Amino acid sequence: MDMDKPILQLQGLRTEFKTGSGWVTAVDDLSYSVNAGETLGIVGESGCGKSVSSLCVLRLLPEPPGRISGGEIWYGGEDLTKVAETRIRDIRGNEIAMVFQEPMTTLNPLMTIGTQLCEPIMKHQGLSRKDAMQRAHELLQLVRIPDARHWLKGYPHEMSGGMRQRVVIAMALACSPKVLIADEPTTALDVTIQAQILALLKELQDRLGMAVIMVTHDLGVIAEIADRVVVMYAGSKVEEATVEDLFARPRHPYTHGLFRAIPDIDSITSSEGAPTRLEEIPGMVPALDAMPSGCPFSTRCPFVIERCLAERPILEEKAPGHFAACFRELS
């Protein structure tokens, strides 16, 4: 598999939402790409546009109130924002699949697990119901659901959250997609289950060789699974780097702040006396319809200078393969 050629590429994506006072921009000029077999992490606070942008890939953004107002999403030779409805339907769940956040509500409560698993298989691979069931059985085993045969006839409400998320993953993997978009797949789960699900995703990716886009607000998840990271703030990309570079030296004040907001086991238990206080990023993300004219982070940035208020920094390569949108050089 060609690891260096992007399989999916967003270029200048812009989405807007209709509100009482007109259209506001939720995602502003976002570009990123993911290569086959690679895991791209997208990290940011809630409302930064990371989920919205990932929904756009499969055109799942509810319209209205949302709309894609600009940019392209290249998959193979096609721009997914422009392809016909029938074509995007063939891609959904087949070539590109998604795993969502809330395993409690993403499954249909009235349908058996088996039937729900069979749906994409029958639709995309044209298998008979019997063969699809057989494949569903294999999928449940693949995601390590014990007693898979029994669960084919079970209903979602009989399962725990972790098991349901495994089913959701199984469903996404049903047609061996080339790209898997996971939108906060572990957020709603207990910590121990989170680790299991992440390990499972990682293992399945190695086995199936698909590209994964992991959308999360949790840098811990990023560290666990991502190869490359895109940091988003208020609808824009503010930093991009390999996971090693990013964790070694974050170059954007926002990323910096994110790291300082993570509890560090060493400093808490250090013998030097009082545990260090967890730092938070002061202030709030500006409302989408009240963006500052300069850098969107300028209202909360500890390193703000005059220029940040007047001018919007563009993404520049601060080190090889390490991009950040900031006028300052953070050491």
Next chain:
Amino acid sequence: MTISSTAAAVDQSTSPSLRSRFAKNFARFLSSPLNCFSLGLTTLLFLLALLAPVIAPYPYEQINPANSLSPPTWEHIMGTDQVGRDIFSRVLYGARISLSMAVMTIFVGLASGVFVGAVSGYLGGVADEVIMRVVEIFMSIPGIILALALVAVLGPSPLFIVLALSIRRITQFARVTRGAVLGVKALDYVAACRVIGMSNVRILFFHVLPNCIGPIIVLATVLMGNVILLESTLSFLGLGIQEPTPSWGTMIAAGNELLTFAPWLSLFPGGFLFLTMLAFNLLGDGVRDHLDPRGASVI
């Protein structure tokens, strides 16, 4: 803030801002053109009913055998009936009957139902259980059949008709009020009231009930159209308002016999009945969307 000052604040909060809050709410309600329309139409109907003696071109009981069963003309814009009475005048007086009966029914139902429901919800326990069982029994006999049976044994006087129509309204208001009271009762400020030693009666009627008003208003508006239909159905079946007092139901029934020969006899009163129900149903919908957007109260 301490608990007692919370309760004191609650005590005052109901009075001073109430008027301005109502005005604001009302303005927001009227910002929808459909609400303006339905409120305007209902107001117009009430005015027609109220001013019937002024507007009606003829006394409703004035017969004129020489001009019986006249189709609509300029003298009788809705025609005349078998004995030459002016349909338009009778329709106007019919509005008077329909609306006043409906208002009285809703009033009786609301007053008793809210009381029963409030007490039931607030007390809880065995009292609640028993009251709700009784409510359920009355809910299981369709309104018109209960009303028919009651009017059959009591006799079709206006008072008994209102009474017969009210019984089921009482149970409906009781149910809705009880639900709302249960919701409000669980809120912290009610506990605060109790802590500062307020009596149950005071808490229930001054602090809990005023906060349950929304669903009660919604139900009252939604039921108007319903009750008007029930009353006219009773009259249509000959068990409501009796001749010569004009009521839409009786007029439609009277027209039934001559339907093919003189359709205006039943079409006009029926049209008015339809218009009235439409107005109240629209108003009810508007009020429900306004006060209870989640549509939680299914009748």
Next chain:
Amino acid sequence: MFFKFVIRRVLFSIPTIVGIVTVAFLLGKLIPGDPAVAALGLDLDGASTVSQEELERVRTELGLDRPVIVQYMSWFGDALQGDLGRSSVNRESVTALILRAFPNTMFLLLTTISTAALIGISLGVFSALHRGKSADLVARLVTIIGVSTPPFWLALVLILVFAFNLNLFPMNGSVAEHGWIALVLPTASIALQPAALIARMSRSSMLEVLSQDMIRTATAKGLSRWRIILRHGLPNALSPVITVIGFQFANLMGGAVAIEVLFGMPGLGSLLINAIFENDLKVIQGVVVIVGITFAVTNLAVDLLYSVIDPRIKL
């Protein structure tokens, strides 16, 4: 398990049925004046024309000489055995009268509710799918007009247009005389209102379901629009709709009264109205009892239906 659920649910509705039978009994006690006079079908003026012995005989026959509680127990015991007394007009058994009328009414109601459900759900789903567009507005307009049209007046209009002017359907609703076609106009007259209410509930319920995560999941699987709507959306939207259908079915027992009278159909409604005009108290009581029981059974059916649709509802 299903059977056990039914038993439990039936036991649960017993207090309500007892209550209904009690209400029917109390109805008889509400009659102003001497019930014996009333039972003879006379008004107060007519009372003087009857001999004292005759009144005594009627009182004994009706058990009116016994204490009220004994009367109640005996009424209750009889009702339990299916004996609701005899008509004071033709001495026929009330139970027999009711059993004869009941199927006619049921037939009309079942036709009506199925029609209403079919139209209502389709209209509601259609409306939800076109939310905010002109098709939605038209559908909602039809709904509000449907709710506001008095059924008995609609019946008159329908008779005038389709039976009299166009001569398409018979003017009376007797199936025996005209065949099934006789049911069209009565059904249309009373189906409009429940159809409108069902449409309204279907619309709001469907809108609610369509905004849920599982619809997004289904979309992300690449399913067709119709499969998403019919297999994922509709079943999940159905529960509140079934509640409304059940409620409307019960309500139709009331709505059918005027229609049966108007179309001359020999159902419970006609029976009730005739009984009222003939002062036939026992028949009135009997109709109240049977209507109440039907209501209880409808509720039971609705509950069973829930558990069939939704596996989360434990039997």
